[in-house]
Amino acid sequence: MKRRYDMLVVGGGPGGAFAAKTAAEKGLSVCLVEKRPAIGTPVRCAEGIGKELLTDFLPPDPKWICTDIESAELVAPDGFSMLLEPSKAGNEIGYVLDRKVFDRELVWKAAEAGAETYVKARATAPIMRDGAVAGAVIEQHGKRYEIDADIVIAADGIESKFARWAGIDTTVPYRELETCAQYLMTGLDIDSTRTSFYLGNEVAPAGYLWIFPKGDGTANVGIGIGGGKSGNGHRAKDYLDRFIARRFPNGKTIELIIGGVSVCRPLPSTVADNMLIVGDAARISDPITGGGIYNAMYTGRLAGETAVTAIEAGDTSRDALMPYDTTWRASKMGKAIDRNYAIKEFFTKLNDEKLNSIVHSISKINLEHFSTLMLLKEIMKANPSLLLELRHLRSLL
């Protein structure tokens, strides 16, 4: 580890990896530190991603793609199921990834581009000069390093301690934290081209339960429930175990995955003097789906580009970095977060009766493209009364 880099990246998830790769490709000296001994493990993800979202970043590779998803099933609280089959119109839905391999590949690419990478290396404090971030203290194998950098990228995921140590409040309001449990299961009798989503206050209060197939009768079977609904005897794992006892009594569990996903609003500001905050650390995950792989890669890449421009211009102040913040907010992704936040607020308050009627009402639609937005538009069309209640959202849809 050197004493100084142009850019220091804290966290080796998709956000940090893309920031490092992008900046290293443009010739910056970059150091990426990851506190775990292995990139991508333990997995904290259901591993689903939309096809067009992924190909925006890298060509699909069978090494880290488990399955091709062609249809999705939405199951209402009363058990009624509706099928979304955009593949019939020639459109694809998405992939289920193998994130252990995927995340490692991304860091690998950053290293190939010239970034230095260190594992089991934890940032333990920012170095502050004149009230601004100027680097970080890194601890690795019992040694302590003080690393200076013109720009630090806080890509430390859901924990988001780095920005917090630098004075930015990153606390997720606990009601807006989806607390999740998932099993990788095998021996399941399922369609390996279809994802399933179960809704309802009995199944997954203020969240949903998912089945994401990974091929050969295996699948990620997981659940996220609203933090406000969680407590002793009714935690994410309790709900999941109940569902599995009913639906997959003979399935075998080969991995336990747990974690938290924020469904709050993104941080009010994702830049500070000499610092950019990306991905989950900036609370930039989708408030409806909880998806954050794309969002992390997108903001990571943008942060890398912004860092290059700022360093070339010799100004890494908050103002100089602000284009990062305004660009992602104005992007399709930023707008979707805004809209989906408002819709989530509404949907998590619905009772099962209302949820049933919504799923029934849209059971006959033929979605050509699969996206949350398309689905929402159909829901609104089929439920004029909802549209009335969601008046304030009309301009967003």
Next chain:
Amino acid sequence: MLNIRRDICGYCGACVSVCPEGALELVDAYLTVEDTCSTCGICEKICPLGALEVIKE
């Protein structure tokens, strides 16, 4: 005080994100709590596995 049941904890970091005091920290697979913990019980509530318990003295 906050008791961390290490036999249950799966070091996912969910609790770290909601702690209003920033008192929790994951050192790879080892969760630590600082004495700034106010025993508010938020982390105890949201842990997906139930690894945390606030013990009132």
